[in-house]
Amino acid sequence: MKLTLILCSLSVQLLAANGPITPDVLEAYSVDMNMYEFPVLEEANTSVPVIAVSHAPLDAMLKKYVSASGKVDYASFKNDPTIARYLGMLESATPSAMDRNEEKAFWINVYNIYTIKLIIDNNVPKSINDIGSPWDKKFIKIAGKTYSLNQVENEILRPKFGDARVHFAINCASISCPKLHNAAFTASNLEAKLEKLTKEFVNDSAMNDISAGNIKISNIFDWYGVDFKKEGTVIDWLNKYSNVQINSDAKIGYKNYNWNLNKQ
Numbered sequence: 001m002k003l004t005l006i007l008c009s010l011s012v013q014l015l016a017a018n019g020p021i022t023p024d025v026l027e028a029y030s031v032d033m034n035m036y037e038f039p040v041l042e043e044a045n046t047s048v049p050v051i052a053v054s055h056a057p058l059d060a061m062l063k064k065y066v067s068a069s070g071k072v073d074y075a076s077f078k079n080d081p082t083i084a085r086y087l088g089m090l091e092s093a094t095p096s097a098m099d100r101n102e103e104k105a106f107w108i109n110v111y112n113i114y115t116i117k118l119i120i121d122n123n124v125p126k127s128i129n130d131i132g133s134p135w136d137k138k139f140i141k142i143a144g145k146t147y148s149l150n151q152v153e154n155e156i157l158r159p160k161f162g163d164a165r166v167h168f169a170i171n172c173a174s175i176s177c178p179k180l181h182n183a184a185f186t187a188s189n190l191e192a193k194l195e196k197l198t199k200e201f202v203n204d205s206a207m208n209d210i211s212a213g214n215i216k217i218s219n220i221f222d223w224y225g226v227d228f229k230k231e232g233t234v235i236d237w238l239n240k241y242s243n244v245q246i247n248s249d250a251k252i253g254y255k256n257y258n259w260n261l262n263k264q
Helices: 002-017 023-028 056-065 074-079 082-091 100-121 149-161 164-168 190-202 234-238
Strands: 140-142 145-147 214-217 251-254
Touching (some): 056 074, 074 100, 082 100, 082 140, 100 149, 140 149, 145 149, 149 164, 164 190, 214 234
Parallel strands (some): 214 251
């Protein structure tokens, strides 16, 4: 029907270009559409994959429910219907079709919002470790696949992007973890935020005690040591961000990790 109307419309336009259209003219140029066979155009049933995702809903929630110091109001997250809508957007996305920074920001946001989901789905425990095998639960649904937090971090973010600063952008819902940033990551703000958050973490005395000859640092630098030694030692890496230059032979120790929940 739509095709017939389009053809008729084009015919009338052509006639009009050659002079006034009278009833006689219309009759002379009338066309029996039954004389022609046209393919039937059926509406596709397949859904079109969403490539880009707006992280504005996440940004709004983080600004409302996360303090500047990274403390989280989990109860408000749980009561906000925006979280379900945002998770639906992530599930329908196609990260493999995104450019590099867009995909990197996407997976960081995925890790952070699904960590929040894990906490609120388990009645906001005292510690994330009170949830059985929290890192290996496969509950993150993206583009037809299901992932665990470990898989997002260790099979996607770390090997694919090779950027140690990612450790200071993802949050494990614990006091000793790098703080949950109260804004979403995007392709355009990613680089600036990674630099800022990394520098803040390294120089946070609650996370790291640093002096020229002696350092006591977060276990993150031990657990993921390989990420910080690609171009030298852990001390070489720290010196790129530390306000205090550390001697190459400084004594290294590690702080106890506080796994209590980072809640308000």
